[in-house]
Amino acid sequence: MDYKNLISVVKVLEQNNIKYALGGSGLLLSLGLTNEVNDWDITIENPKNELLNVLKSFDIKEIDSGDYPFASKYKFLVHNVNPKVEIIGYFSIKTSNGVCNLPTISVKEWKNIQIGSPEVWYVAYSLMDRIEKANKLFFYLKVHGANANIINLMLKEPLPDYLKIKLKELLNN
Secondary structure (H helix, E strand, C coil): CCCHHHHHHHHHHHHCCCCEEEEHHHHHHHCCCCCCCCEEEEEECCCHHHHHHHCCCCCCEECCCCCCCECCCEEEEEECCCCEEEEEECCEEEECCEEEECCCCEEEEECCEEEECHHHHHHHHHHCCCHHHHHHHHHHHHHHCCCHHHHHHHHCCCCCHHHHHHHHHHHCC
16 A cells, blocks of 8 residues: 555645644555555645645646535645545535535544544445445444544534434433
């Protein structure tokens, strides 16, 4: 696995005190739930212009943050070599009840990289209908325990009822 591009971006974010978290398949890899990474997804909650200024030494391309259900404010491709590095600003997904904000919460460090919340990414994968990845995170949280504060934070979002039930199941584990 090639971490070089990811680490180069993370170092610049950290040098500029930008709070970030690695999610997606990078999160799954850090938890031992996959051996494959298609791209490195970094979430942040900083204004776009601030981030562009911080990352000016990189060749950055703004890309479409995706069709429905995606509602993030922006998305950048920082390295276009596999595995690619993508930065998602203010990660959010539309639901039938509104827009679900998926906060950038770092819960641990892995290979000197801040790793995102499995609880947040369980919600994200569920809302994206990526059932296999959602199930991996759900069972991981059942076995290793879920962070009640993060679950309660996510329960305040406009989630579908089925997902609220699953999150409450993690609380009662």
